[in-house]
Amino acid sequence: MTITEIPLLLLLVLAHLMGDFILQKSDWIDERYAKHWKSKRLYIHFIIHSFLTLVVLGFMMPSSWQLLGFALIIGTTHFLIDLIKSYLNKTDIIWFVIDQLAHLLVIFFIWIMVSDQWILLGHMAELALNEKTLLTIVAYFIVIWPFSIIISFICQRWAAEVTGMGSLSNAGRIIGQIERFLILTFIIAGQFTAIGFLLAAKSILRFGDSKEINHRKINEYILIGTMTSFSITIAFGLFIKMLIDRL
Structure with missing residues:
Protein backbone atom coordinates (compact mmCIF):
# COMPACT_ATOMS: atom_id res chain seq x y z
CA MET A 1 0.00 0.00 0.00
CA TRP A 118 -7.81 -6.83 -3.24
CA ILE A 119 -5.56 -8.51 -0.69
CA LEU A 120 -6.95 -6.05 1.85
CA LEU A 121 -10.35 -7.78 1.63
CA GLY A 122 -8.70 -11.00 2.78
CA HIS A 123 -7.07 -9.21 5.71
CA MET A 124 -10.41 -7.64 6.66
CA ALA A 125 -12.18 -11.00 6.52
CA GLU A 126 -9.44 -12.49 8.69
CA LEU A 127 -9.82 -9.65 11.17
CA ALA A 128 -13.62 -9.99 11.23
CA LEU A 129 -13.35 -13.71 11.99
CA ASN A 130 -10.72 -13.12 14.66
CA GLU A 131 -11.63 -14.61 18.07
CA LYS A 132 -11.28 -11.27 19.84
CA THR A 133 -13.46 -9.47 17.30
CA LEU A 134 -16.22 -12.08 17.44
CA LEU A 135 -16.12 -12.18 21.25
CA THR A 136 -16.41 -8.38 21.40
CA ILE A 137 -19.38 -8.34 18.99
CA VAL A 138 -21.17 -11.06 20.98
CA ALA A 139 -20.52 -9.14 24.21
CA TYR A 140 -22.08 -5.96 22.80
CA PHE A 141 -25.15 -7.87 21.63
CA ILE A 142 -25.55 -9.40 25.09
CA VAL A 143 -25.32 -6.12 27.04
CA ILE A 144 -27.63 -4.26 24.66
CA TRP A 145 -30.51 -6.72 24.26
CA PRO A 146 -30.59 -9.74 26.64
CA PHE A 147 -29.51 -7.56 29.57
CA SER A 148 -32.49 -5.27 28.89
CA ILE A 149 -34.82 -8.22 29.42
CA ILE A 150 -32.99 -9.35 32.57
CA ILE A 151 -33.16 -5.86 34.10
CA SER A 152 -36.85 -5.49 33.22
CA PHE A 153 -37.56 -8.78 35.00
CA ILE A 154 -35.63 -7.61 38.07
CA CYS A 155 -37.49 -4.27 38.18
CA GLN A 156 -40.88 -5.73 37.26
CA ARG A 157 -42.14 -5.97 40.85
CA TRP A 158 -41.90 -2.18 41.24
CA ALA A 159 -43.01 -1.17 37.73
CA ALA A 160 -46.72 -0.97 38.64
CA GLU A 161 -46.01 1.67 41.31
CA VAL A 162 -44.50 4.11 38.82
CA THR A 163 -46.72 3.41 35.81
CA GLY A 164 -48.31 6.55 34.35
CA MET A 165 -46.00 9.02 36.09
CA GLY A 166 -44.90 10.59 32.84
CA SER A 167 -42.02 9.37 30.71
CA LEU A 168 -41.05 9.18 27.07
CA SER A 169 -41.98 5.94 25.35
CA ASN A 170 -39.18 3.34 25.77
CA ALA A 171 -36.84 6.08 27.03
CA GLY A 172 -35.63 4.04 30.00
CA ARG A 173 -34.81 1.03 27.84
CA ILE A 174 -32.93 3.09 25.26
CA ILE A 175 -30.99 5.00 27.94
CA GLY A 176 -30.07 1.69 29.56
CA GLN A 177 -28.87 0.23 26.27
CA ILE A 178 -26.71 3.26 25.57
CA GLU A 179 -25.21 3.28 29.06
CA ARG A 180 -24.36 -0.44 28.90
CA PHE A 181 -22.78 0.06 25.48
CA LEU A 182 -20.62 2.84 26.92
CA ILE A 183 -19.72 0.88 30.06
CA LEU A 184 -18.56 -2.13 28.05
CA THR A 185 -16.60 0.16 25.72
CA PHE A 186 -14.88 1.88 28.67
CA ILE A 187 -13.97 -1.46 30.26
CA ILE A 188 -12.56 -2.94 27.05
CA ALA A 189 -10.57 0.29 26.53
CA GLY A 190 -9.39 0.20 30.15
CA GLN A 191 -10.98 3.59 30.92
CA PHE A 192 -12.58 2.69 34.25
CA THR A 193 -12.66 6.28 35.50
CA ALA A 194 -15.08 7.19 32.72
CA ILE A 195 -17.65 4.78 34.20
CA GLY A 196 -17.74 6.90 37.36
CA PHE A 197 -18.31 10.06 35.33
CA LEU A 198 -21.10 8.30 33.42
CA LEU A 199 -22.84 7.30 36.65
CA ALA A 200 -22.43 10.80 38.09
CA ALA A 201 -23.81 12.42 34.94
CA LYS A 202 -26.84 10.16 34.91
CA SER A 203 -27.45 10.78 38.62
CA ILE A 204 -27.41 14.55 38.14
CA LEU A 205 -29.79 14.39 35.19
CA ARG A 206 -32.25 11.84 36.54
CA PHE A 207 -32.42 12.25 40.33
CA GLY A 208 -33.85 15.45 41.79
CA ASP A 209 -34.30 16.68 45.34
CA SER A 210 -38.08 16.52 45.15
CA LYS A 211 -39.70 15.28 48.34
CA GLU A 212 -42.99 14.40 46.71
CA ILE A 213 -43.80 10.74 47.27
CA ASN A 214 -44.41 10.05 43.57
CA HIS A 215 -41.09 11.59 42.60
CA ARG A 216 -39.32 9.64 45.31
CA LYS A 217 -40.83 6.40 44.05
CA ILE A 218 -39.80 6.94 40.46
CA ASN A 219 -36.31 8.07 41.53
CA GLU A 220 -35.92 4.92 43.62
CA TYR A 221 -37.18 2.81 40.72
CA ILE A 222 -34.68 4.45 38.36
CA LEU A 223 -31.91 3.96 40.92
CA ILE A 224 -32.66 0.24 41.18
CA GLY A 225 -32.56 -0.11 37.41
CA THR A 226 -29.40 1.98 37.10
CA MET A 227 -27.46 0.13 39.78
CA THR A 228 -28.59 -3.23 38.41
CA SER A 229 -27.57 -2.22 34.89
CA PHE A 230 -24.18 -0.91 36.00
CA SER A 231 -23.45 -3.88 38.27
CA ILE A 232 -24.14 -6.68 35.81
CA THR A 233 -22.52 -4.84 32.91
CA ILE A 234 -19.35 -4.07 34.87
CA ALA A 235 -19.09 -7.68 36.08
CA PHE A 236 -19.74 -9.01 32.59
CA GLY A 237 -17.38 -6.47 31.02
CA LEU A 238 -14.52 -7.43 33.33
CA PHE A 239 -15.09 -11.08 32.45
CA ILE A 240 -15.04 -10.28 28.72
CA LYS A 241 -11.88 -8.16 29.07
CA MET A 242 -10.18 -11.02 30.90
CA LEU A 243 -11.07 -13.39 28.05
CA ILE A 244 -9.91 -10.90 25.40
CA ASP A 245 -6.58 -10.38 27.18
CA ARG A 246 -6.00 -14.13 27.27
CA LEU A 247 -6.76 -14.75 23.59
Missing part, protein backbone atom coordinates in the same frame (compact mmCIF):
# COMPACT_ATOMS: atom_id res chain seq x y z
CA THR A 2 1.57 3.27 -1.12
CA ILE A 3 1.39 6.58 0.67
CA THR A 4 -1.19 7.99 -1.79
CA GLU A 5 -3.77 5.21 -1.38
CA ILE A 6 -5.13 6.08 2.08
CA PRO A 7 -5.43 9.81 1.22
CA LEU A 8 -7.29 8.74 -1.94
CA LEU A 9 -9.85 6.84 0.14
CA LEU A 10 -10.23 9.76 2.55
CA LEU A 11 -10.66 12.23 -0.29
CA LEU A 12 -13.32 10.04 -1.90
CA VAL A 13 -15.18 9.97 1.42
CA LEU A 14 -14.75 13.74 1.75
CA ALA A 15 -16.17 14.22 -1.76
CA HIS A 16 -19.17 12.09 -0.77
CA LEU A 17 -19.73 14.12 2.40
CA MET A 18 -19.53 17.39 0.48
CA GLY A 19 -21.96 16.16 -2.15
CA ASP A 20 -24.45 14.77 0.35
CA PHE A 21 -24.35 17.30 3.19
CA ILE A 22 -22.95 20.58 1.87
CA LEU A 23 -23.93 20.76 -1.80
CA GLN A 24 -27.38 19.22 -1.35
CA LYS A 25 -30.18 21.35 0.09
CA SER A 26 -33.08 19.99 2.09
CA ASP A 27 -35.60 20.96 -0.59
CA TRP A 28 -33.72 18.74 -3.04
CA ILE A 29 -34.45 15.78 -0.78
CA ASP A 30 -38.09 16.81 -0.44
CA GLU A 31 -38.42 17.00 -4.22
CA ARG A 32 -36.81 13.57 -4.62
CA TYR A 33 -39.32 12.00 -2.23
CA ALA A 34 -42.19 13.73 -4.03
CA LYS A 35 -41.21 13.23 -7.68
CA HIS A 36 -38.80 10.26 -7.51
CA TRP A 37 -37.08 9.73 -10.89
CA LYS A 38 -38.76 12.84 -12.30
CA SER A 39 -36.91 15.05 -9.83
CA LYS A 40 -34.49 17.29 -11.74
CA ARG A 41 -32.45 17.86 -8.62
CA LEU A 42 -31.83 14.13 -8.28
CA TYR A 43 -29.98 14.28 -11.61
CA ILE A 44 -28.09 17.39 -10.50
CA HIS A 45 -27.12 15.47 -7.37
CA PHE A 46 -25.84 12.63 -9.59
CA ILE A 47 -23.75 15.06 -11.65
CA ILE A 48 -22.28 16.66 -8.51
CA HIS A 49 -21.17 13.32 -7.05
CA SER A 50 -19.77 12.10 -10.35
CA PHE A 51 -17.87 15.36 -10.87
CA LEU A 52 -16.43 15.46 -7.33
CA THR A 53 -15.32 11.84 -7.62
CA LEU A 54 -13.71 12.52 -11.00
CA VAL A 55 -11.85 15.53 -9.59
CA VAL A 56 -10.47 13.44 -6.71
CA LEU A 57 -9.46 10.54 -8.93
CA GLY A 58 -7.93 12.87 -11.53
CA PHE A 59 -5.95 14.71 -8.86
CA MET A 60 -4.63 11.60 -7.13
CA MET A 61 -4.23 9.16 -10.04
CA PRO A 62 -2.84 9.27 -13.62
CA SER A 63 -5.51 10.51 -16.04
CA SER A 64 -7.32 7.87 -18.09
CA TRP A 65 -10.77 7.04 -19.41
CA GLN A 66 -10.97 4.38 -16.70
CA LEU A 67 -11.20 7.10 -14.06
CA LEU A 68 -14.30 8.50 -15.78
CA GLY A 69 -15.82 5.03 -15.58
CA PHE A 70 -15.10 4.78 -11.85
CA ALA A 71 -16.60 8.24 -11.28
CA LEU A 72 -19.75 7.28 -13.20
CA ILE A 73 -20.06 4.06 -11.18
CA ILE A 74 -20.04 6.02 -7.92
CA GLY A 75 -22.42 8.65 -9.32
CA THR A 76 -24.81 6.09 -10.81
CA THR A 77 -24.95 3.85 -7.74
CA HIS A 78 -25.51 6.95 -5.61
CA PHE A 79 -28.36 7.94 -7.92
CA LEU A 80 -29.94 4.46 -7.72
CA ILE A 81 -29.61 4.19 -3.93
CA ASP A 82 -31.24 7.60 -3.43
CA LEU A 83 -33.97 6.77 -5.94
CA ILE A 84 -34.80 3.45 -4.27
CA LYS A 85 -34.87 5.15 -0.88
CA SER A 86 -37.30 7.76 -2.22
CA TYR A 87 -39.73 5.02 -3.27
CA LEU A 88 -39.39 3.29 0.10
CA ASN A 89 -40.26 6.66 1.68
CA LYS A 90 -38.15 5.92 4.74
CA THR A 91 -36.80 8.91 6.65
CA ASP A 92 -35.87 7.50 10.07
CA ILE A 93 -32.34 7.17 11.46
CA ILE A 94 -31.99 3.47 10.60
CA TRP A 95 -32.60 4.06 6.90
CA PHE A 96 -30.30 7.08 6.96
CA VAL A 97 -27.50 4.88 8.33
CA ILE A 98 -28.24 2.13 5.78
CA ASP A 99 -28.21 4.72 2.99
CA GLN A 100 -24.85 6.15 4.04
CA LEU A 101 -23.29 2.72 4.57
CA ALA A 102 -24.37 1.68 1.08
CA HIS A 103 -22.74 4.78 -0.44
CA LEU A 104 -19.54 4.28 1.56
CA LEU A 105 -19.40 0.60 0.64
CA VAL A 106 -19.46 1.51 -3.06
CA ILE A 107 -16.71 4.08 -2.49
CA PHE A 108 -14.63 1.50 -0.63
CA PHE A 109 -14.89 -1.05 -3.44
CA ILE A 110 -14.02 1.57 -6.06
CA TRP A 111 -10.98 2.47 -3.96
CA ILE A 112 -10.04 -1.23 -3.81
CA MET A 113 -10.30 -1.44 -7.61
CA VAL A 114 -8.39 1.79 -8.29
CA SER A 115 -5.56 1.04 -5.84
CA ASP A 116 -5.54 -2.72 -6.55
CA GLN A 117 -5.82 -3.61 -2.87
Whole structure:
Protein backbone atom coordinates (compact mmCIF):
# COMPACT_ATOMS: atom_id res chain seq x y z
CA MET A 1 0.00 0.00 0.00
CA THR A 2 1.57 3.27 -1.12
CA ILE A 3 1.39 6.58 0.67
CA THR A 4 -1.19 7.99 -1.79
CA GLU A 5 -3.77 5.21 -1.38
CA ILE A 6 -5.13 6.08 2.08
CA PRO A 7 -5.43 9.81 1.22
CA LEU A 8 -7.29 8.74 -1.94
CA LEU A 9 -9.85 6.84 0.14
CA LEU A 10 -10.23 9.76 2.55
CA LEU A 11 -10.66 12.23 -0.29
CA LEU A 12 -13.32 10.04 -1.90
CA VAL A 13 -15.18 9.97 1.42
CA LEU A 14 -14.75 13.74 1.75
CA ALA A 15 -16.17 14.22 -1.76
CA HIS A 16 -19.17 12.09 -0.77
CA LEU A 17 -19.73 14.12 2.40
CA MET A 18 -19.53 17.39 0.48
CA GLY A 19 -21.96 16.16 -2.15
CA ASP A 20 -24.45 14.77 0.35
CA PHE A 21 -24.35 17.30 3.19
CA ILE A 22 -22.95 20.58 1.87
CA LEU A 23 -23.93 20.76 -1.80
CA GLN A 24 -27.38 19.22 -1.35
CA LYS A 25 -30.18 21.35 0.09
CA SER A 26 -33.08 19.99 2.09
CA ASP A 27 -35.60 20.96 -0.59
CA TRP A 28 -33.72 18.74 -3.04
CA ILE A 29 -34.45 15.78 -0.78
CA ASP A 30 -38.09 16.81 -0.44
CA GLU A 31 -38.42 17.00 -4.22
CA ARG A 32 -36.81 13.57 -4.62
CA TYR A 33 -39.32 12.00 -2.23
CA ALA A 34 -42.19 13.73 -4.03
CA LYS A 35 -41.21 13.23 -7.68
CA HIS A 36 -38.80 10.26 -7.51
CA TRP A 37 -37.08 9.73 -10.89
CA LYS A 38 -38.76 12.84 -12.30
CA SER A 39 -36.91 15.05 -9.83
CA LYS A 40 -34.49 17.29 -11.74
CA ARG A 41 -32.45 17.86 -8.62
CA LEU A 42 -31.83 14.13 -8.28
CA TYR A 43 -29.98 14.28 -11.61
CA ILE A 44 -28.09 17.39 -10.50
CA HIS A 45 -27.12 15.47 -7.37
CA PHE A 46 -25.84 12.63 -9.59
CA ILE A 47 -23.75 15.06 -11.65
CA ILE A 48 -22.28 16.66 -8.51
CA HIS A 49 -21.17 13.32 -7.05
CA SER A 50 -19.77 12.10 -10.35
CA PHE A 51 -17.87 15.36 -10.87
CA LEU A 52 -16.43 15.46 -7.33
CA THR A 53 -15.32 11.84 -7.62
CA LEU A 54 -13.71 12.52 -11.00
CA VAL A 55 -11.85 15.53 -9.59
CA VAL A 56 -10.47 13.44 -6.71
CA LEU A 57 -9.46 10.54 -8.93
CA GLY A 58 -7.93 12.87 -11.53
CA PHE A 59 -5.95 14.71 -8.86
CA MET A 60 -4.63 11.60 -7.13
CA MET A 61 -4.23 9.16 -10.04
CA PRO A 62 -2.84 9.27 -13.62
CA SER A 63 -5.51 10.51 -16.04
CA SER A 64 -7.32 7.87 -18.09
CA TRP A 65 -10.77 7.04 -19.41
CA GLN A 66 -10.97 4.38 -16.70
CA LEU A 67 -11.20 7.10 -14.06
CA LEU A 68 -14.30 8.50 -15.78
CA GLY A 69 -15.82 5.03 -15.58
CA PHE A 70 -15.10 4.78 -11.85
CA ALA A 71 -16.60 8.24 -11.28
CA LEU A 72 -19.75 7.28 -13.20
CA ILE A 73 -20.06 4.06 -11.18
CA ILE A 74 -20.04 6.02 -7.92
CA GLY A 75 -22.42 8.65 -9.32
CA THR A 76 -24.81 6.09 -10.81
CA THR A 77 -24.95 3.85 -7.74
CA HIS A 78 -25.51 6.95 -5.61
CA PHE A 79 -28.36 7.94 -7.92
CA LEU A 80 -29.94 4.46 -7.72
CA ILE A 81 -29.61 4.19 -3.93
CA ASP A 82 -31.24 7.60 -3.43
CA LEU A 83 -33.97 6.77 -5.94
CA ILE A 84 -34.80 3.45 -4.27
CA LYS A 85 -34.87 5.15 -0.88
CA SER A 86 -37.30 7.76 -2.22
CA TYR A 87 -39.73 5.02 -3.27
CA LEU A 88 -39.39 3.29 0.10
CA ASN A 89 -40.26 6.66 1.68
CA LYS A 90 -38.15 5.92 4.74
CA THR A 91 -36.80 8.91 6.65
CA ASP A 92 -35.87 7.50 10.07
CA ILE A 93 -32.34 7.17 11.46
CA ILE A 94 -31.99 3.47 10.60
CA TRP A 95 -32.60 4.06 6.90
CA PHE A 96 -30.30 7.08 6.96
CA VAL A 97 -27.50 4.88 8.33
CA ILE A 98 -28.24 2.13 5.78
CA ASP A 99 -28.21 4.72 2.99
CA GLN A 100 -24.85 6.15 4.04
CA LEU A 101 -23.29 2.72 4.57
CA ALA A 102 -24.37 1.68 1.08
CA HIS A 103 -22.74 4.78 -0.44
CA LEU A 104 -19.54 4.28 1.56
CA LEU A 105 -19.40 0.60 0.64
CA VAL A 106 -19.46 1.51 -3.06
CA ILE A 107 -16.71 4.08 -2.49
CA PHE A 108 -14.63 1.50 -0.63
CA PHE A 109 -14.89 -1.05 -3.44
CA ILE A 110 -14.02 1.57 -6.06
CA TRP A 111 -10.98 2.47 -3.96
CA ILE A 112 -10.04 -1.23 -3.81
CA MET A 113 -10.30 -1.44 -7.61
CA VAL A 114 -8.39 1.79 -8.29
CA SER A 115 -5.56 1.04 -5.84
CA ASP A 116 -5.54 -2.72 -6.55
CA GLN A 117 -5.82 -3.61 -2.87
CA TRP A 118 -7.81 -6.83 -3.24
CA ILE A 119 -5.56 -8.51 -0.69
CA LEU A 120 -6.95 -6.05 1.85
CA LEU A 121 -10.35 -7.78 1.63
CA GLY A 122 -8.70 -11.00 2.78
CA HIS A 123 -7.07 -9.21 5.71
CA MET A 124 -10.41 -7.64 6.66
CA ALA A 125 -12.18 -11.00 6.52
CA GLU A 126 -9.44 -12.49 8.69
CA LEU A 127 -9.82 -9.65 11.17
CA ALA A 128 -13.62 -9.99 11.23
CA LEU A 129 -13.35 -13.71 11.99
CA ASN A 130 -10.72 -13.12 14.66
CA GLU A 131 -11.63 -14.61 18.07
CA LYS A 132 -11.28 -11.27 19.84
CA THR A 133 -13.46 -9.47 17.30
CA LEU A 134 -16.22 -12.08 17.44
CA LEU A 135 -16.12 -12.18 21.25
CA THR A 136 -16.41 -8.38 21.40
CA ILE A 137 -19.38 -8.34 18.99
CA VAL A 138 -21.17 -11.06 20.98
CA ALA A 139 -20.52 -9.14 24.21
CA TYR A 140 -22.08 -5.96 22.80
CA PHE A 141 -25.15 -7.87 21.63
CA ILE A 142 -25.55 -9.40 25.09
CA VAL A 143 -25.32 -6.12 27.04
CA ILE A 144 -27.63 -4.26 24.66
CA TRP A 145 -30.51 -6.72 24.26
CA PRO A 146 -30.59 -9.74 26.64
CA PHE A 147 -29.51 -7.56 29.57
CA SER A 148 -32.49 -5.27 28.89
CA ILE A 149 -34.82 -8.22 29.42
CA ILE A 150 -32.99 -9.35 32.57
CA ILE A 151 -33.16 -5.86 34.10
CA SER A 152 -36.85 -5.49 33.22
CA PHE A 153 -37.56 -8.78 35.00
CA ILE A 154 -35.63 -7.61 38.07
CA CYS A 155 -37.49 -4.27 38.18
CA GLN A 156 -40.88 -5.73 37.26
CA ARG A 157 -42.14 -5.97 40.85
CA TRP A 158 -41.90 -2.18 41.24
CA ALA A 159 -43.01 -1.17 37.73
CA ALA A 160 -46.72 -0.97 38.64
CA GLU A 161 -46.01 1.67 41.31
CA VAL A 162 -44.50 4.11 38.82
CA THR A 163 -46.72 3.41 35.81
CA GLY A 164 -48.31 6.55 34.35
CA MET A 165 -46.00 9.02 36.09
CA GLY A 166 -44.90 10.59 32.84
CA SER A 167 -42.02 9.37 30.71
CA LEU A 168 -41.05 9.18 27.07
CA SER A 169 -41.98 5.94 25.35
CA ASN A 170 -39.18 3.34 25.77
CA ALA A 171 -36.84 6.08 27.03
CA GLY A 172 -35.63 4.04 30.00
CA ARG A 173 -34.81 1.03 27.84
CA ILE A 174 -32.93 3.09 25.26
CA ILE A 175 -30.99 5.00 27.94
CA GLY A 176 -30.07 1.69 29.56
CA GLN A 177 -28.87 0.23 26.27
CA ILE A 178 -26.71 3.26 25.57
CA GLU A 179 -25.21 3.28 29.06
CA ARG A 180 -24.36 -0.44 28.90
CA PHE A 181 -22.78 0.06 25.48
CA LEU A 182 -20.62 2.84 26.92
CA ILE A 183 -19.72 0.88 30.06
CA LEU A 184 -18.56 -2.13 28.05
CA THR A 185 -16.60 0.16 25.72
CA PHE A 186 -14.88 1.88 28.67
CA ILE A 187 -13.97 -1.46 30.26
CA ILE A 188 -12.56 -2.94 27.05
CA ALA A 189 -10.57 0.29 26.53
CA GLY A 190 -9.39 0.20 30.15
CA GLN A 191 -10.98 3.59 30.92
CA PHE A 192 -12.58 2.69 34.25
CA THR A 193 -12.66 6.28 35.50
CA ALA A 194 -15.08 7.19 32.72
CA ILE A 195 -17.65 4.78 34.20
CA GLY A 196 -17.74 6.90 37.36
CA PHE A 197 -18.31 10.06 35.33
CA LEU A 198 -21.10 8.30 33.42
CA LEU A 199 -22.84 7.30 36.65
CA ALA A 200 -22.43 10.80 38.09
CA ALA A 201 -23.81 12.42 34.94
CA LYS A 202 -26.84 10.16 34.91
CA SER A 203 -27.45 10.78 38.62
CA ILE A 204 -27.41 14.55 38.14
CA LEU A 205 -29.79 14.39 35.19
CA ARG A 206 -32.25 11.84 36.54
CA PHE A 207 -32.42 12.25 40.33
CA GLY A 208 -33.85 15.45 41.79
CA ASP A 209 -34.30 16.68 45.34
CA SER A 210 -38.08 16.52 45.15
CA LYS A 211 -39.70 15.28 48.34
CA GLU A 212 -42.99 14.40 46.71
CA ILE A 213 -43.80 10.74 47.27
CA ASN A 214 -44.41 10.05 43.57
CA HIS A 215 -41.09 11.59 42.60
CA ARG A 216 -39.32 9.64 45.31
CA LYS A 217 -40.83 6.40 44.05
CA ILE A 218 -39.80 6.94 40.46
CA ASN A 219 -36.31 8.07 41.53
CA GLU A 220 -35.92 4.92 43.62
CA TYR A 221 -37.18 2.81 40.72
CA ILE A 222 -34.68 4.45 38.36
CA LEU A 223 -31.91 3.96 40.92
CA ILE A 224 -32.66 0.24 41.18
CA GLY A 225 -32.56 -0.11 37.41
CA THR A 226 -29.40 1.98 37.10
CA MET A 227 -27.46 0.13 39.78
CA THR A 228 -28.59 -3.23 38.41
CA SER A 229 -27.57 -2.22 34.89
CA PHE A 230 -24.18 -0.91 36.00
CA SER A 231 -23.45 -3.88 38.27
CA ILE A 232 -24.14 -6.68 35.81
CA THR A 233 -22.52 -4.84 32.91
CA ILE A 234 -19.35 -4.07 34.87
CA ALA A 235 -19.09 -7.68 36.08
CA PHE A 236 -19.74 -9.01 32.59
CA GLY A 237 -17.38 -6.47 31.02
CA LEU A 238 -14.52 -7.43 33.33
CA PHE A 239 -15.09 -11.08 32.45
CA ILE A 240 -15.04 -10.28 28.72
CA LYS A 241 -11.88 -8.16 29.07
CA MET A 242 -10.18 -11.02 30.90
CA LEU A 243 -11.07 -13.39 28.05
CA ILE A 244 -9.91 -10.90 25.40
CA ASP A 245 -6.58 -10.38 27.18
CA ARG A 246 -6.00 -14.13 27.27
CA LEU A 247 -6.76 -14.75 23.59
